[in-house]
Amino acid sequence: MSQKKKNGFTLIELVLVIGLTALAVGITSDTLLSIVRSYGKAQVKSELEQQANFISLKIGKELIGARNVTATGTTLTFTDTYGNVETYSLVAPGILKKTTVAAGVTFDLTYNTPPGGVVVSCPTGSCFTVSNTTPVIADMNLRFTPASANGGSYSGTFDLVKTFVIRSSY
Numbered sequence: 543m544s545q546k547k548k549n550g551f552t553l554i555e556l557v558l559v560i561g562l563t564a565l566a567v568g569i570t571s572d573t574l575l576s577i578v579r580s581y582g583k584a585q586v587k588s589e590l591e592q593q594a595n596f597i598s599l600k601i602g603k604e605l606i607g608a609r610n611v612t613a614t615g616t617t618l619t620f621t622d623t624y625g626n627v628e629t630y631s632l633v634a635p636g637i638l639k640k641t642t643v644a645a646g647v648t649f650d651l652t653y654n655t656p657p658g659g660v661v662v663s664c665p666t667g668s669c670f671t672v673s674n675t676t677p678v679i680a681d682m683n684l685r686f687t688p689a690s691a692n693g694g695s696y697s698g699t700f701d702l703v704k705t706f707v708i709r710s711s712y
Contacts, residue, residue, distance in 0.1 A: 636661035659689035
């Protein structure tokens with residue numbers, strides 16, 4: 543009796559290979575989706591922190607030598623080292639603006655359009671406060687939230703709470 547050579551796979555072997563392949567693809571795709579989501583969250587969080595650090599450094603640098611510092615909720619006004627009256631104000635819808643009063647120049651420090659934009663708000667109802675002590679102390683309390691047309695995949699916030707001591711007041 544001669545034996546025939548078997549070429550090919552049995553149905554059981556084929557079903558087993560397809561099942562293992564589907565399992566491997568499922569696990570891999572879940573892992574890849576998780577990585578992509580984590581990267582997106584990290585990128586948005588980094589953008590919020592960068593915006594907050596920029597605002598903190600910009601305002602802090604100007605406040606150190608400022609005079610006549612006053613605050614009214616969402617507006618901070620002071621006279622800079624060159625004698626110019628400067629105003630930082632939070633305007634709707636969540637944009638922080640800087641105005642040089644005498645020159646009438648206003649520009650946005652933040653923007654609130656995706657991608658990469660942020661919405662700035664006052665978590666305590668008052669963005670800026672100034673003490674009438676010696677030395678004068680200015681507090682800034684801002685909340686940065688990612689701007690997104692549809693709510694985005696990350697809805698975290700970054701709270702910026704800073705205190706500045708006004709050097710010209712002591």
